[in-house]
Amino acid sequence: MAEHYSSFQRGTWRWLFQRLTAVFLVGALGFHFVLLHFVNHAAEISFMGTQARMDQIGYFSLMVVFLVTAAFHGINGVYNALINQGLKGTQRRVVAGVLTLAGVLLVGQGTYVALHMNGFL
Amino acid sequence: MSSSYDRGTVESFGRWQEFSAGMWAWVLHKFTGWILIGYLFTHIAVLSTATQSPEMYTDTLQGLEELVIVRFLEIGLLAVAVFHILNGVRLLMVDLGIGLGSQDKSFYASLVLTAVIALASIPTFLGGVF
Amino acid sequence: MHEHDVIVVGAGGAGLRAAIEAHEEGADVALVTKLHPVRSHTGAAEGGINAALHPEDSWDLHAYDTMKGSDYLGDAPAIDAFAQEAPDEVIQLEHWGMPFSREEDGTVSQRPFGGLSHPRTTYAGAETGHHLLHTMYEQVVKRGIEVYDEWYVSQLAVTEEDDPDERTCYGAVAYEIATGEIHGFYARDGVILATGGLGEVFDHTTNAIACTGDGQAMAYRAGAPMEDMEFVQFHPTTLPSTGVLISEGVRGEGGILYNDEEERFMFEHGYANNEGELASRDVVSRAELTQINEGKGIEDEYVHLDMRHLGEERILDRLENILHLAEDFEGVDGLDEPMPVKPGQHYQMGGIEVDEYGQTCIDGLYAVGECACYSLHGSNRLGGNALPELMVFGSRAGRHVAGAVGEEPEIPTGPGAKSENGSIDAPVNLGGVADPDPVATDGGELATPQDVLEATVEAERERVETLLERDGINHADVREKVQKTMTENVNVFREESNLKQALKDIREARELYQEVAVRDPSRTYNTDILHTIETRNVIDCAEAITVGALAREEFRGAHWRMKHQERKDDEWLKHTMYAWNDGKTDLYYKPVILEGEEQTYEPKERSY
């Protein structure tokens, strides 16, 4: 029955990281929402404001980490959901590839945008 | 000869009327998770305007914010995020083996809290569009 | 055709144990069972499993208690073997992982039980049988023993010599429930019957609906006599509406019986001045019914069993599932109120006559577990003695069939053991109905084992065809008739006129049975056919019980006769035997063996 018996169980790590990222996301997403919808009204957002925040290295790195964790959490979540629906074999490898690629693009593009925002680029 | 009747997944899943709390929580968590990741992609796409020019970024964002529909969508997004967070916390507790006996109550609590928070945020979100 | 060294029919505790042992001895074993093994009724046993484990306890004390409990109708060779091997078997179970209840130091717990001179009932909560059954099934899975589950064995392939002593059993015929196909099973070394009890003969019973006495009836019709069938144990504490058992463990832990007037009648009315509620089952059952008949029952039907004074903690720790049973099946909260209880059929002491290795008089045919009678329990079984019986004799038979036993058995079997003819004044004919009987076949007579098997398979096919094709009455009506008369007339209290009435009713049922037919035309999972065949077995068992009860004119153990209020050792220290030969029945007796290994058991008065 069991498919692989190595001590490195992919299932374990993905499961564990899904939870760990979730814990981080509770704080990060909460903070993000409160800051950009309640403290600063979304309607009043302008590049100036964004840049001011992004110039702080702490805030900037938080946002990047936020992006990375959210991307992992979201994409791994989607992947899990598909596996649970019985995705296997080649199909599954293809989906894994596509999702990883999407994740990398998302994080890449996001970081690229962020670098624009803090004026680095 | 014996043979048997396979009721198929469709019929099996057609039993959603008979779902219990934990099953609904699962469905909703999935649903909200997918919306969130979808939104993340859109969100980055919109923010990408920043790479063109600061003005375009500001215009796009403020332009979107002027649309009533976007304001409503934002309330929806908040609700989705809040539910996903609350139920996510509930799931984390379940993973730690805490309070499994009241998993159904905590699910209902997540729903109620989500509704309350979403309703309470309406003035903030809708402020200034009308 | 399927071929194995050993075919074990039935996968309750006894069957599983036999299969494991035969397998350990190198035999190729198959378990053929009408229920999946874990659905066997052994799973219902609650109270515990007796074994002299403590250093202060000893096997001969256990043997003595068992003999006393049997009211001196047990055979010493069986009792001695049993008491000696029970501790090994219990430890074996522990080594197989059975989750016994534990003491603080990590050793297995034992509790007191009715009729025992030492607390030697090992238990696993109040669900000992469940754990025993599952533990052994797990071992069967571990060993990869082949299991044909949901295959109904309906017939034994036995040669047809006139003298049953000379017959040989070559296998069995099984009906595959899922497909309706009939298969022959050729057994190179032997067939072990382990089909369990026959509670379905009565309508108020703690037994499962699948306990229909199949093994007893099959072996009986093949020529192995039934022994001591009149001894039916009625358990004093069953729930009135369903017959679900409230374990003796409740009384073992200190539960008290009260009548309608809140009297602790076991003491106050002197039924058992020393042991009270913990007196042996027959004593308590009769006490309850006497109270009820005297109008001191609650709603004229039952008495109360109270365990509230034990305290919630102790109850939850040791008797938790009793709370669930009372709640689910009677709607009563045992922590809050006393539980209603009344006597119900519980255990069949008698069964297929076998020696202390489980061999019947037919070569290659064995029987173990509740369907067998090595004469261990005699006229009354002590609580907690059946589970070790399954283990001890299951393993002995398994060893024997695999050829690993050198000794000669001491208990004689078959017509050769007859000491005396019996006779009763039966109001009707007994045994087979005169007409050719297409729905109740016996074995075939042929040269090679395969021929015998083939002929039996053919006969069985014909029987099933006939049942399916013709028109007739529903077996359920016949079964109900038997159950009703047995409950009314062959219950705890027995009177001659009632017993005769029962014989008439059974005869009538037998004749009606000639008209049964199966309405369901399907071959797929046809339970109608199975139940119809089972009903035939119920009838044979009912007759044997009633004949025995009518013959035995004394009061011994579970058997009570209105006009014969004392134990008559001069006349009745003998086993009642009832044999079937080609439709004709024979009642006779064989002596009880009281000379044991360490002691010769002297019949004493049985008082508690």
Added chain:
Amino acid sequence: MSTQVTEQTETETEEQTEEQSPGERRREKKEQLQREREQEKSDLLDEAEETVELKIFRYDPEVPEKEEPRFDSFEVPFFEGMTVLDALIYARDTYDSSLTFRHSCRQAVCGSDALFINGKQRLGCKTQMVDLEWPIRIEPLPHQEVVKDLVVDMEHFYEQMHAVEPYFDPDELPDGEREEQRQTPENREKVKLSTRCIWCGACMSSCNVAAGDNQYLGPAAINKAYRFAMDEREGTDRKEDRLRIIEQEHGVWRCQTQFSCTEVCPKDIPLTEHIQELKREAVKSNLKFW
């Protein structure tokens, strides 16, 4: 007692039948019995204060009228304390002997009669009719193939149970003759609930994940693995092996904590809790390797 009365009528019938042939006599008896039964049945229906309607799923691949699955209705008298199994037996024995379902113990230990009753997996014998909404709808367990009427194919369930190596397998046994292995009462308490499983399959049937992924071990099998993994009498090596089995591809990670297994389990086994505990155990044991 009514013995005397019965005896009288008995002798009467016997006298009057003496000249008849056995065949005739039997037919007469049969008719008489049928009349009696019918009378009894209608008496029962009258006597009962209420009757319940059962809507029962019917299917038989071999019988033309039943090839297309359908629901049959049965009217059954209601008595206090009556369970769904009692009602099914009544319907079968009284109206239609081809009505097929598994049953045996009547006391929730054999696990034969897990059914889909009013939209929930329950044991027929453990479900009081009064606790249900009437009419009562009875179907075979969902997510399993139906063999006939209420009987489903359990083979797959058994395979999953067997897949977790469901047998005690200690690293070593005590040397002494007749010496048991020690187990603390606390440890027994820990595995106690998990040992109660009666293999009824209700949990597996209720789990959406198991429905979607046929290879998923399912809550019952995982619980079985828990029963051994947590038993301190088995050594640590064996425990590692057991964790390897349950954290495989179709093992514990599949569980989405839907809780329906826990809700339907007739033995009140906290299945989700056990599955979650095994997930944590697996993580812990993997962290050790890191």
